[in-house]
Amino acid sequence: MLKQIKDRVEGGKRFLITTHIDLDGDAVGSCFSLYWALISQKKDAYVYLKDMIPYKYRFLPGPKEPRYLLNTMPEDRFDTVFVLDCGDFHRVGKGYENLKNNGFIVNIDHHSTNSSFGNLNLIDEDASSTAEILYDLFRYLGIDISYEMAINIYTAILTDTGSFRYDNTTPKAFSICGHLTRIGVRPSSIATMVYESHPKERFILLGKTLNTLETYKDGKIVIAHITSDMFYDSKALEEFTDGFVEYIKEIDGIDIAILIRQIENSRYKLSMRSKGEVDVASICRAFGGGGHKKAAGCYINGDIETVKRRVLEAIEG
Ligand code: 5GP
Ligand code: MN
Numbered sequence: 001m002l003k004q005i006k007d008r009v010e011g012g013k014r015f016l017i018t019t020h021i022d023l024d025g026d027a028v029g030s031c032f033s034l035y036w037a038l039i040s041q042k043k044d045a046y047v048y049l050k051d052m053i054p055y056k057y058r059f060l061p062g063p064k065e066p067r068y069l070l071n072t073m074p075e076d077r078f079d080t081v082f083v084l085d086c087g088d089f090h091r092v093g094k095g096y097e098n099l100k101n102n103g104f105i106v107n108i109d110h111h112s113t114n115s116s117f118g119n120l121n122l123i124d125e126d127a128s129s130t131a132e133i134l135y136d137l138f139r140y141l142g143i144d145i146s147y148e149m150a151i152n153i154y155t156a157i158l159t160d161t162g163s164f165r166y167d168n169t170t171p172k173a174f175s176i177c178g179h180l181t182r183i184g185v186r187p188s189s190i191a192t193m194v195y196e197s198h199p200k201e202r203f204i205l206l207g208k209t210l211n212t213l214e215t216y217k218d219g220k221i222v223i224a225h226i227t228s229d230m231f232y233d234s235k236a237l238e239e240f241t242d243g244f245v246e247y248i249k250e251i252d253g254i255d256i257a258i259l260i261r262q263i264e265n266s267r268y269k270l271s272m273r274s275k276g277e278v279d280v281a282s283i284c285r286a287f288g289g290g291g292h293k294k295a296a297g298c299y300i301n302g303d304i305e306t307v308k309r310r311v312l313e314a315i316e317g
Pocket of ligand 2: 026027085110129130160
């Protein structure tokens, strides 16, 4: 697999790099690290992000020239299209079907639920992050890790391991991060950018969200929700909710934490986190979503009470 990707990189000239909607640190960090890697090989690389980069990831070094950072789906051809950290093809966002016309698809990911939609699929569910898989790929390709690449890879591993707290915090993840700090990455600066640079409106919304907390099944399941009105009243954006579900996961003795966020009138996005043995990816899969065993998401239609009932029934099995 690595050899086939190497051939694509060495034999191609124009590359498109993209990822999933609802950008997170691994999505942006992976795209930008691959961008710098290809640029270092004198290739033309373009990054397509459907969504705006969330405020906390805007410090990540990416393409300086706007023409290399696209927010509309390109219509021209590329030698290879890299789709990173994206478990399902439709998670690239609206118009994803057209990507197949843009070129040969290389799908690189670490989600256990990945549907192998690429022409080549490099999937490693034991990797802490997609950026970790890329780090190995860069070494295989003989590409030196630059400072720009290092910041992106470090941030991706930091955020996808929940600040080195989740099960995917492996000796390998630490050893890569050790190498990246030797290249010049400063963990304290990155932690400040990612975890201590929030707008105050985020905390107004967090307060309202924590007030909705309910427990079920003898306190084993905890659910909080956010309605469109709550966003409006606190002048908060959707991206401000990144990390909310991790707060409620901190409650002692629970098995599953769920954050339900209103997307449209009768449509909700669920973020699920497991602290015990429950595989939340398989629960989310039943609703057309996916993710990892201990962190997954999906969308459910209906009013808020119906959504809660349906997810609780799915957990009961
Ligand atoms: P979050 O709850 O933070 O949005 O997502 C948790 C994990 O599940 C992430 O790895 C994310 O990529 C994945 N995920 C979230 N929503 C979906 C979805 O609708 N489909 C799939 N396949 N994965 C999802
Ligand atoms: Mn990831």
